[in-house]
Amino acid sequence: MTIRQQSPAAPSVAKPTEPGGALAKSAIGTADLVFFVVAAAAPLTAMAGVAPAAIGMGGMAAPLGYVLSGVLLALFATGFTAMSRYVRNAGAFYAYIARGLGKAVGVGAAYVAVVSYNLIEIGLVSCFGYFASTGVADLTGLDLPWWLWALGCVAGVAGLGWLRVTLSAKVLGIALALEVLVLLVLEIGVLGDRGGSTFDMGVFDPSSLSGDGVAGMFVLALGAFTGFEATAIYAEEARDPDRTVPRATYIAVGFLALFYAFTVWVIMGAFGGEKSVQVANGAGGADMVFTAGSDFVGPWLADSMHVLIITSAFAATLAFHNAATRYMYALGREGLLPRGLGRVDRRTGSPSLAVLVQSAFGLAVVVIGALADVDPYTVTFLWPNGAGVLGVMAMQALAALAVYGFFRRNRRGFSLFRIVLAPLAACAGLILLTVLAVIHFDLLTGASDGVDAALLVPLPVVFCAGLMMARHIRLTDPERYALLTTTDVERD
Numbered sequence: 001m002t003i004r005q006q007s008p009a010a011p012s013v014a015k016p017t018e019p020g021g022a023l024a025k026s027a028i029g030t031a032d033l034v035f036f037v038v039a040a041a042a043p044l045t046a047m048a049g050v051a052p053a054a055i056g057m058g059g060m061a062a063p064l065g066y067v068l069s070g071v072l073l074a075l076f077a078t079g080f081t082a083m084s085r086y087v088r089n090a091g092a093f094y095a096y097i098a099r100g101l102g103k104a105v106g107v108g109a110a111y112v113a114v115v116s117y118n119l120i121e122i123g124l125v126s127c128f129g130y131f132a133s134t135g136v137a138d139l140t141g142l143d144l145p146w147w148l149w150a151l152g153c154v155a156g157v158a159g160l161g162w163l164r165v166t167l168s169a170k171v172l173g174i175a176l177a178l179e180v181l182v183l184l185v186l187e188i189g190v191l192g193d194r195g196g197s198t199f200d201m202g203v204f205d206p207s208s209l210s211g212d213g214v215a216g217m218f219v220l221a222l223g224a225f226t227g228f229e230a231t232a233i234y235a236e237e238a239r240d241p242d243r244t245v246p247r248a249t250y251i252a253v254g255f256l257a258l259f260y261a262f263t264v265w266v267i268m269g270a271f272g273g274e275k276s277v278q279v280a281n282g283a284g285g286a287d288m289v290f291t292a293g294s295d296f297v298g299p300w301l302a303d304s305m306h307v308l309i310i311t312s313a314f315a316a317t318l319a320f321h322n323a324a325t326r327y328m329y330a331l332g333r334e335g336l337l338p339r340g341l342g343r344v345d346r347r348t349g350s351p352s353l354a355v356l357v358q359s360a361f362g363l364a365v366v367v368i369g370a371l372a373d374v375d376p377y378t379v380t381f382l383w384p385n386g387a388g389v390l391g392v393m394a395m396q397a398l399a400a401l402a403v404y405g406f407f408r409r410n411r412r413g414f415s416l417f418r419i420v421l422a423p424l425a426a427c428a429g430l431i432l433l434t435v436l437a438v439i440h441f442d443l444l445t446g447a448s449d450g451v452d453a454a455l456l457v458p459l460p461v462v463f464c465a466g467l468m469m470a471r472h473i474r475l476t477d478p479e480r481y482a483l484l485t486t487t488d489v490e491r492d
Contacts, residue, residue: 028239028244029239029244030243030244030247030248030251031173032173033231033244033245033248033252034248034251034252034255035173035176036231036319036322037227037228037231037248037249037252037319038176038252038255038256039173039175039176039315039316039318039319041224041225041226041227041228041252041256041316042179042312042313042315042316043176043179043180043183043256043259043260043263043312044179044182044183044305044308044309044312045127045309045312045313045316046224046260047183047260047263047264047267047289048289048290048305048309049286049309050220050223050224051224051260051263051264051267051289052280052285052286052287052288052289053220053280053285053286054066054217054220054221054264055264055267055268055276055277055280055288056213056277056280056281056285057213057214057216057217057220057443058208058211058213058214058216058217058218058221059208059211059213059274059277060200060202060203060205060208060268060273060274060277061203061208061209061211061214061217062203062217062221062264062268063203063204063261063262063264063265063268064203064204064206064208064209064261065209065214065217065218065221066221066224066257066260066261066264067257067261068218068221069218069221069222069224069225069257070225070253070254070256070257070258070260070261071257072222072426072429072430072433073222073225073228073253073257073396073426074250074253074254074257075422075423075425075426075429076396076399076400076422076423076426076430077228077246077249077250077253078417078418078422078423078426079400079403079404079407079418079419079422079423079426080096080249080399080400080403080423081245081246081249081250082246082403082407082414082418082419083096083099083100083402083403083406083407083419084231084241084242084245084246084249085242086099086406086412087099093109093110093113093395093396093398093399094106094107094109094110094113094327094330094331094485095330095485096399096402096403096406097109097395097398097399097402098110098402098484098485099402099406099485100399100401100402100403100404100405100406101398101401101402101405103470103474103481103484103485104466104467104470104471104474105398105467106470106484106485107336107466107467107469107470107484108462108463108464108465108466108467108470109395109398109399109463109466110327110330110331110336110466111336111462111463111465111466111469112391112394112395112459112462112463112466113327113391113392113395114324114327114328114331114337114462115388115391115458115459115462116387116388116389116390116391116392116395116459117320117323117324117327117388117392118324118358118361118388119384119385119387119388119391120226120227120320120324120384120385120388120389120392121317121320121321121323121324121358121361121362122361122362122365122380122384123380123381123382123383123384123385123388124313124316124317124320124381124385125150125153125154125157125317125362125365125366126146126150126365126366126369126376126377126380126381127313127316127317127376127377127381127385128149128150128153128310128313128314128317129146129147129148129149129150129153129366129376130146130376130377130381131309131310131313132146132149132150132153132310132313133145133146133148133149133376135306135307135309135310136149136310138306139303139306139307145370146376147366147367147369147370147376150362150366150376151363151366153313153314153317153362154359154362154363154366156314157314157317157318157321157359157362158321158355158356158359160318161318161321161322161325161350161355161358161359162345162348162350162352162355163348163350171315171318175308175311175312175314175315176315178308178311179308179311179312179315180259182293182301182304182305182308183259183263185297185301186263186266186267186289186292186293186296186297186301186305187262187263187266189293189296189297189301190266190267190269190270190292190296191266192296193296194269194270197269198265198266198269198270199265199269200265200268200269200272200273202273203265203268215436215439215440216436216440216443218433218436219433219436219437219440219443219444220443220444221260222393222433223389223444224256224260225253225256225257226389226392226393227316227319227320227323227392228249228252228253228256231245231248231249231252267288267289267292270292270295270296271288271292276288289305290302290305290306293305321355321358321359321362324354324358325350325351325354325355325358326351326354328341328351328354328357328358329341329342329344329351329354330342332351332353332354334484334485335480336466336469336484340353341353341354341357365380365384366380378446382444382445382446382447383445383447383451383455384455385444386441386444386445386455387455387456387458387459389437389444390434390437390438390441390444390456390459391459393430393433393434393437394434394459396426396430397426397427397430397431397434400423400424400426400427400430401423401424401427403419403423404419404420404423404424404427406419407419407420438456441455441456470484
């Protein structure tokens with residue numbers, strides 16, 4: 001193992017107590033990482049808010065779609081976690097892609113990562129505002145505008161983001177446990193009433209994947225896993241990252257794939273096979289999970305889900321806030337963004353300035369959305385979130401290819417399957433799904449072609465800007481260029 005120094009111009013990363021120093025070391029365990037990742041995926045939001053649309057598009061293939069998405073990401077994780085032993089950097093995708101495909105491509109991916117994670121987070125702020133406004137109004141009659149709730153979300157997330165990362169993990173863990181519990185109660189209620197008739201084995205018929213809406217269904221299914229790769233973002237803060245990061249990644253992907261597929265299968269069984277597809281495409285389709293909860297368990301469960309989907313949105317916002325700030329920290333530390341973003345709070349070990357900047361982005365979007373009087377769900381949530389998810393999918397494809405590039409000359413004792421076959425298969429699948437996401441982008445945003453183009457163009461633009469930045473550094477400061485993407489500890 002060799003210790004590599006950061007660029008002399010970059011802030012020191014030797015001690016978390018130094019001004020502008022490193023993130024808190026050994027602060028996060030396997031369970032904490034799993035909470036961050038699964039809470040970011042927001043199981044209740046994914047099932048109650050998105051799964052009905054996936055059922056409507058994919059029909060009987062919906063449960064299989066979640067299984068296959070999980071398998072694809074498990075293949076990705078196979079190589080991703082192998083590489084995590086040699087790259088520990090809060091920039092995750094950026095560092096991985098740079099080590100496997102070259103620094104210029106890595107810097108381009110870095111800018112895409114910053115834009116994507118920030119877009120997802122600021123979209124989730126509006127999502128929280130929407131669910132809080134409608135949910136509280138339905139349950140109590142207190143009718144407050146969505147933007148007021150969203151402002152509270154920005155403040156709460158900023159506060160937790162500033163404090164020690166372990167506190168965020170505890171908050172996310174509680175929220176996640178409640179989300180999973182309420183969905184389990186729904187499943188038990190349906191199974192207790194319908195028994196074995198709940199399960200229609202036709203959902204696993206491969207021929208069901210030939211439907212016209214399956215492409216859109218896969219986009220939604222894969223989007224439900226977005227954020228699972230964040231285990232690597234916390235490698236610098238993890239205890240025993242050689243074991244913690246791979247273990248947490250596999251647990252998160254495996255849990256989400258099985259839980260999503262089973263829950264969708266049960267939801268469809270509550271209404272009955274093909275009828276569930278009709279319900280999903282009907283007038284009350286968006287509320288079919290709440291309807292099932294009320295019909296098979298009781299109105300109290302539907303009310304509980306309305307409350308917990310608010311906490312689910314908050315938990316997801318916090319998780320993506322933490323991921324976005326760590327990308328900004330990593331790039332500030334490298335000088336690829338203003339170096340102040342690489343500053344860490346002495347007491348909490350959090351990336352303090354990055355927390356403030358990211359929170360300012362969220363605040364700006366809420367204010368603009370309120371002044372423009374746009375719909376908080378279909379515009380200020382779906383528009384930035386759709387573009388952000390697409391950016392993450394593209395980075396996953398590049399990261400999978402980077403695994404092959406990193407191990408191409410030296411397998412370092414890993415099997416052919418783990419560092420060649422699995423990542424290349426994942427790359428091919430992710431490229432296909434990314435192309436499908438672009439073609440069917442309107443399914444994610446519900447916007448016009450012009451708006452979709454405006455949302456998509458920034459991703460390739462910032463990628464090209466990263467390539468140009470890397471070229472500029474290489475020509476003007478070769479020594480600094482050579483140190484880009486190096487981390488505090490790297491193993492050769």
